[in-house]
Amino acid sequence: NAGVTQTPKFQVLKTGQSMTLQCAQDMNHEYMSWYRQDPGMGLRLIHYSVGAGITDQGEVPNGYNVSRSTTEDFPLRLLSAAPSQTSVYFCASSRGYSGNTIYFGEGSWLTVV
Amino acid sequence: KNQVEQSPQSLIILEGKNCTLQCNYTVSPFSNLRWYKQDTGRGPVSLTIMTFSENTKSNGRYTATLDADTKQSSLHITASQLSDSASYICVVSPSYNNNDMRFGAGTRLTVKP
Numbered sequence: 656n657a658g659v660t661q662t663p664k665f666q667v668l669k670t671g672q673s674m675t676l677q678c679a680q681d682m683n684h685e686y687m688s689w690y691r692q693d694p695g696m697g698l699r700l701i702h703y704s705v706g707a708g709i710t711d712q713g714e715v716p717n718g719y720n721v722s723r724s725t726t727e728d729f730p731l732r733l734l735s736a737a738p739s740q741t742s743v744y745f746c747a748s749s750r751g752y753s754g755n756t757i758y759f760g761e762g763s764w765l766t767v768v
Numbered sequence: 769k770n771q772v773e774q775s776p777q778s779l780i781i782l783e784g785k786n787c788t789l790q791c792n793y794t795v796s797p798f799s800n801l802r803w804y805k806q807d808t809g810r811g812p813v814s815l816t817i818m819t820f821s822e823n824t825k826s827n828g829r830y831t832a833t834l835d836a837d838t839k840q841s842s843l844h845i846t847a848s849q850l851s852d853s854a855s856y857i858c859v860v861s862p863s864y865n866n867n868d869m870r871f872g873a874g875t876r877l878t879v880k881p
Contacts, residue, residue: 697873697874698812698857698871703866703867713867749866752865753865753866757866759813760811762809
């Protein structure tokens with residue numbers, strides 16, 4: 656049971672480039688989300704999904720797109736990378752939308768130069 | 769202003785000693801409070817979840833307490849081990865929805881032999 660799997664682990668982008676961070680979970684969880692973690696700050700929610708075909712914005716959605724075509728996958732797309740998007744990104748999932756244990760992936764370290 | 773404040777920012781203790789980490793929050797209303805452990809370079813892992821009706825929850829050598837009246841929580845680690853070296857994150861939710869969580873910046877604990 657792999658849990659929540661994120662790829663790539665590390666990525667360096669040039670300003671203006673686009674890329675997709677992949678996230679997959681094998682626990683049949685309805686709820687999936689993306690966070691970013693910056694030094695000295697708590698995790699901040701970028702986008703989330705309560706099921707296939709349903710996505711919504713979190714606290715810091717600008718510059719990011721998501722889609723949820725299957726229960727298992729929830730990719731995060733950076734449309735035109737900016738240095739301010741240098742961060743560590745975590746994908747998370749949970750069974751249901753409310754109050755359940757949230758499982759995080761191992762993180763993706765992104766540097767935009 | 770961050771609604772979840774953790775103290776201290778960092779802490780160094782000797783192996784075998786106990787320690788207590790603090791979390792003060794201003795989130796209102798209050799639904800539940802979670803503690804996560806995050807090893808360096810890894811994703812957060814859930815330790816405990818407490819609702820407003822619970823004032824203590826244990827997970828092995830980890831014991832979380834909650835005082836909803838004073839809006840304070842603490843995480844007590846007993847008989848510390850080298851593997852306890854990690855960041856500990858307090859997360860408070862005003863509702864039961866998983867997209868509505870407020871993360872603290874964490875306390876960095878180092879356990880030395």
